[in-house]
Amino acid sequence: MKQHTKFYANGQWLPSTGKDHIDVTNPYTEEAIASVQSSSPKDITTAVHAAHVAFKSWSQSSVHTRIDLLKKIALVLKDQQEELGQTILSELGMPLKMTLRVQVAAPIATFELTAKELENFIWEEQVGNSKVVREPSGVVAAITPWNYPLHQIAAKVAPAIASGCTVILKPSEVTPLNAILLAKAFELAGAPAGIFNVVFGDGASVADTLLTAPEVDLISFTGSTRAGKSIMAVAAQQIKRVRLELGGKSAAIILPGADLQKATKATVNSCFMNSGQTCSALTRLLVHEKDYEAVAEMAVTHAKSFTLGDPMNETTRLGPLVSKVQQERVKGFIGQGIAEGAKLLLGGQTMPEGLTKGFFVSPTILGDVLPRNTIAKEEVFGPVLSLIKYSDVNHAIEIANDTNYGLAGAVWGASSDDAFLVAQKIRTGQVDINGANFNMLAPFGGFKQSGFGRELGKFGIEEFLELKSYQMPA
């Protein structure tokens, strides 16, 4: 078992002085595959200091230098695709084909696209007698989750570096190995020392030192709403800038006249993607009562087609959940859903047939779910779809918005115009119309308790900049 005992600061791998080791577990074999040593407060202070010192020169670097570095990092990551894929698969359990397509290709694209956005980025504008400029916010503490580990990291690190900020990353303790590979990619790409630093540990052990360090100007966090609240409270003490990408409970609305088959399949696919561990997953399917029976049957038929098993197998479509804790949590939600009156149409709390190991949860469809049920309110983070009936379009909009979250959504109509009219009334950061594709240049982020701030494209770069205006004499 590989033991990682170092953290990355000032362009060097330094021996960690932290006491604890955190095991990384393969969720399919249930075996520990590596361990990572937690960073001590002293280690974190070293990393923060490195980022602080590096900011002085990196913030003054030319846009050309930044573009060049981002492109080089993308090239190094491309060379390491296979190793990255195997590493993320072993920490997370997502099937290899999907891991390569989503978990590896997306972060590489983020580095490439951020470089491209920089080519035309507007840094300065004239407003009356003022010259308005954009300056890097400073030292960034980036804290990331395990579900799309490298993608979430890239969505912060690429635009932060692009803007002229420097970064201390604290990756999820559940999936830290890909972050080590990213730090190595920075080294191979010849990044200046200190612009990107990595510390390890769980949230509680790192938060105190990292988030309260006076040199940290901005905290960019992706994770649960629970942790987001705590981070915001800590940041408030020093009025640090905060960007929060939090949970979701997104709805897909199928309007009468829509292509039921296409809409149902797409919603099941979204809900089960990465075994349901996706913040923007469409986990509530809202169907007109006259279409309900047909859609329920289609959803069950499609969900049955998902093959579960070893993520290394070509034919596996659904891997295990990331951990025992997640598996138990999701099974608990299914039980609660049934106890509150939902009808179990497929799946449930038992281990999927033919599997004896791995943190699996069967693809589950719950019917007759009521908007007030826990399963319709809480983020489940497993392959569990709730079917909810509505009586008319206003009722559907009301149900879709009846949640504390506001991350994503989808509307299916007889025409895109019909669907768009409804989408305008959905209070979320993204809405997909009639199954349109994900766009890596569009702003990604939430309304309400799904957080604030936007990632990706030019919008992601703007999050790491401060506006400054110079009033010029006539």
Ligand code: NAD
């Ligand atoms: P989590 O909140 O438990 O942990 C996320 C990260 O925060 C980890 O690195 C963890 O160590 C750290 N952390 C935890 N508590 C902390 C604290 N009090 N202070 C500082 N750091 C702390 O979330 P998770 O289980 O890793 O990820 C799943 C959650 O992330 C889900 O709620 C999901 O919806 C959300 N998510 C949101 C987006 C988005 O873009 N909106 C994307 C992916 C995941």
